[in-house]
Amino acid sequence: MLRFFTIRLLRAAVTLTMVVTFAFLVLIASGDPADIIMGSDAPPEAIEAFRQAWGLDRPIWVQYLSYFSAILSGDLGRSMRDGRDAIVLVAERIPATLALTLPALALKLALGIPAGIYAALHRNSMADRAVMVLAVAGFTIPSFVLGLLLVLVFAVQLGWLPSGGQESWRHAILPVITLGIGGAAVLARFTRSAMLEVLGQPYIRTASAKGVAWRAVVSHHALPNAAIPTVTIIGFMVGSLLAGAVVVESVFSWPGVGRLLVTAVANRDLAVVQCILLLVAATMITANLVVDLLYGLLDPRLRSGKEG
Amino acid sequence: MSLVAIRDLTVGFDGQAALRGISLDVAPGEALGLVGESGCGKSVTWLAALGLLPAKAMVTGSVRLAGEELLGAAPATLERVRGGRVAMIFQDPSSSLNPVLRVGAQITEALALHQGLHGAAARAEARRLLDQVGIPDAARRLDAYPHEFSGGQSQRVMIAMALAGRPDLLVADEPTTALDVTIQAQILELLAALRRETEMALVLISHDLGVVAETCDRVAVMYAGRIVEEAPVEALFERPAHPYSWGLLGALPELEGPRRRLAAIPGGVPEPWAMPPGCAFAPRCPRRDAGCDFAPPAPRSVGPAHRAACLHPARAEACLA
16 A cells, blocks of 8 residues: 555656646747736836846746746745735635536536436437437537527526626526536446446346346446446546636636636746646646545455555 | 246347247256257346346247246346246356455345345355355355456355345356366356255256256257257257257267267358248258248157157167267
């Protein structure tokens, strides 16, 4: 178990390093923060002063090393735009994002899993076909299209719900639905195919041949096995709780982490971008680790593999 | 009275006939072998009898267990019969056990359903069953998962699970096909021993005549969804009447005498969508004549308790040469 965690931690460190390096290179290569933040008509002396203040006049590899060593000592840097700590800027936005993504996750699970199970149990029925058509529609429509569509219908035409902003819980309804539908569709398809795979296994026939009632065959023998592949996709959804709403937050002008990321990228606000990327990568890695531990819990074959 | 009486059982999948009218009796306590090549309907017969086929299967005919009709019976009736009166074990024991449940839980599930045993009593009985089927260290092995058992041991667990309902009939569907030869012999021996101890009937489905010869009292030979010959084991081996049965026996190697080429039956089994109107074996049969193409021959008596569905059954061993 200790070996398992050590390997996972080392791998996580490598992943984080790669994320940081990649973001650094892309942001530096794609535009000078001084030009963008000060504006192109700023006097050259002011721009030069800004570059010196933020160390942008040094060679790129020196900038990279100093940035990297700062991260290692726990300093995620300050925003070039307003000088505040990047971590504080980002942390302020987290509750708003979670206010969308947590209910959306609940919606995905509550819709997707039962729909997938139902479709699998009634394979090739009208209900199955309907669920699958909706699911394909659900995950092929890009979230910005779906979001705009919902705004058009429920905010503009019917006037039932606000089209953007964060003033009340009613403002969250449309973005949550927009986020939830795509995930529910993916989960429904995944759950359905996992269930179909399991229902075709010989041990399901054994359970029936033993006299177990069909409901119990499904709940006691099929679901625990189908849960194993489904947990992977749920883990992925949990991992994207922080970064999964970038587009939707922009569509609905919701002041979360996603919108902060969009602004920070546009401004080449390196520290803020890096801080968000690190946070997102760390959530992903943690979610994956939890999924791996869950596998062990759900599947005895993996459990003994790890111990042995 | 027979324990199980199957009459005119037919099964079709998507309009293709898989069983084309099976009538078969199993007497209490007897061991019946069901032989034939893959796809001839041996397993389908029993899956249909217990209502275990997928919903799209079209099943007609009658299956009576001690007089009670099983085809179209209510789910509650079938659940009581399955495992409780007729238990079934399968070809691939390793994938027939649920990988995420401890074997103890899988056995006690059957005990709870059919004997109303729970908790410590169920566990004690499960331990006894594992003991009975020859799993060493049974008490500890109850907590093991299926992947911790070898193929042969998994089949023993399956048998223990089948015994949990104290069935009147055990249907063993190719129980040794996936196992090594030595393990095969052990499992067959176990089945024979359990039959002596419990007096349950056994239907042994196999494509291996040798396996059937060792274990069974009576044999039914199936070909293309029909029973073509039914006889006591010795009678079938000594005086096979249906040309298909001679073919099967001719394909067996002999232990004594000079080495010879094993005889293969020429041709292949007709596909379900291209069944000949008469005897399904006619296209491959050395004794075929015009009458064989007219209609499938009805089974008729060719000896004591020996019936063959053939217009020209052999009555002498000479056919084997």
